[in-house]
Every structure is written in structure tokens, then in C-alpha cells.
Amino acid sequence: MSFSYYGPLCTKVYDITKPIGHSLGGDIEFYSNLLQDCSGRILEAMSGSGRMLIPLLEAGLKVDGVDYSEAMVQSCRSRCAQRALPMPELFVADLETMHLPFRYEAIIIPGGSLMLIQNRSSSIQIMQKLYDHLQPGGRLVFDLFLPDVTKPASIETSSVRLPDGDTITIEVKTTEINLLHQYKTNLIRYEQWHEGKLVDTELQELTLRWYGVEELRLILEKIGFTNIEIYADFNPEQNPSQASQKFVYEATRKT
Numbered sequence: 001m002s003f004s005y006y007g008p009l010c011t012k013v014y015d016i017t018k019p020i021g022h023s024l025g026g027d028i029e030f031y032s033n034l035l036q037d038c039s040g041r042i043l044e045a046m047s048g049s050g051r052m053l054i055p056l057l058e059a060g061l062k063v064d065g066v067d068y069s070e071a072m073v074q075s076c077r078s079r080c081a082q083r084a085l086p087m088p089e090l091f092v093a094d095l096e097t098m099h100l101p102f103r104y105e106a107i108i109i110p111g112g113s114l115m116l117i118q119n120r121s122s123s124i125q126i127m128q129k130l131y132d133h134l135q136p137g138g139r140l141v142f143d144l145f146l147p148d149v150t151k152p153a154s155i156e157t158s159s160v161r162l163p164d165g166d167t168i169t170i171e172v173k174t175t176e177i178n179l180l181h182q183y184k185t186n187l188i189r190y191e192q193w194h195e196g197k198l199v200d201t202e203l204q205e206l207t208l209r210w211y212g213v214e215e216l217r218l219i220l221e222k223i224g225f226t227n228i229e230i231y232a233d234f235n236p237e238q239n240p241s242q243a244s245q246k247f248v249y250e251a252t253r254k255t
Helices: 008-017 027-035 053-058 070-082 120-132 213-223
Strands: 042-045 063-067 090-092 104-109 134-144 155-161 167-178 183-194 197-209 226-232 247-252
Touching (some): 008 070, 008 155, 008 167, 008 183, 027 053, 027 134, 042 053, 053 063, 053 070, 063 070, 070 090, 120 213, 213 226, 213 247
Parallel strands (some): 042 063, 042 104, 104 134
Antiparallel strands (some): 134 247, 155 167, 167 183, 183 197, 226 247
16 A cells, blocks of 8 residues: 555546546536647646547547556556557656657646646746747636635545445545645545455645736746736636636747
8 A cells, every 4th residue: 555646446436437528617618629720749737547638630630648647647648549649659758757758739638637747946947847838929728726625624534336336435634734835735545446355545635826816927927938828717718806706727838
């Protein structure tokens, strides 16, 4: 039993609870529409097992993926093969140190995944790396949310039935809420059960870092991005006004 980022059990749960094409508040429709005029390469950073990437491929876009988790990338490859899709370029890499062989017309980070980078300096370094992987005039687009930190620490449990009949139980325990440094940490325990017997266990420490709306604009400006737009709930005509909204950032690399 060990801590993992997105290990095999987590990936199995993710594949079932966030299947391909499962839209989170309209995000798949938003990114598909936003990118439809792209003629060059697109990169999905933190692409996971293909929830977003595969619908974009099916829409005829040229999309690469990069993720830190080998299990997630392998799942994405398998799902592309099952659909007889041309195999995309999928990279297993740490975003903070990655050196991919392409430059991109657009880079996207859906699902609030940028918030999974706990260390603030690391997240800034990653945004700089993404800037470096854009073509001049290329766009970085991502969405974020504000986690609920008003509730006291709690333990939540759930379960997922696998296609082979096994069950994975999930226990989520809040271990830290740090208002000063803007992060919340959960300890997640996955247990796989086969015919009433425990056959596998996995622990995941999951931290979400949040940002002030204007704080992140200043970070993007310092990196060198221009034409920064911020709007709410995937609607370019709607300004952020409530903490419960999702916030979308569009930023352009200088030409």
C-alpha cells in the first residue's frame, strides 16, 4: 500500500465516474466549439484517460495529450484503439520539466486540473512551460473553480462497481485546509473487493490549490501572456460574479 497520484485503482474509478464524453457543466461542448477553427496541433495538458481528448479527436481536431500518470495514458491509448481512432501523440511527462517535440496552436487544461498542482512555484513554472510550448499567437485556455472550504473536515464514502463484477470502495477524508496558502488536501483510500475479499488497496493524497481571479491574471501577465480574458461558466459574455461559478481563462502568447 502506497501513496499514488493517479494509480491503477484511481484510474478504474475515474474511467467509470468520468467516462469519455462526460461533460462537466458544458466543458466538452465549450472546448469543442472554441477549437473548431484550429488547423494546427492542440495539446491537452493533464489529459487523463481521454474524457475530453477523445471527443475532440472524434470532432476531427488534431489533439495530443500529456499526463504524469502512466496508468491514465495507457487507459487513453486503449480507449482510442477500441474506437479505431488514429492514435494521438500521448506523452507521459512531468509538466514542470517537459520538453515536447511540438509547438501548439492551442493548449487546454479542462476540468480544473491546474488546481492539482499544490506548490505555487511549481504551478507558475508549469504555466511558463506551457507558454514555451505555444506557437507565437497561440492560446492557453483553462478552467478553474473555488473549492468549498466552509465545511468542517469530514469523511465521505462511496463505491463503484467494475465491469468484471468487482467493487471499489472510496473513502475521502479532508486532512488539511490552508487558507493562507490557498489549498485543501484530501486523503483518498481505494479498496478493490472480489467476492467479499480485499484484493488491492491504493492511497492517494489529492490537493487542490485555488487562485484569486485577479491573482492569476497577474501571474499570466508576468509570464508574458497577452489578451487575457476571464469569464464565467463557459460563457464569454458572462463576467465572474459568484464563488460558485467556474472561471475560464484565455491567454495568448506574444507574436
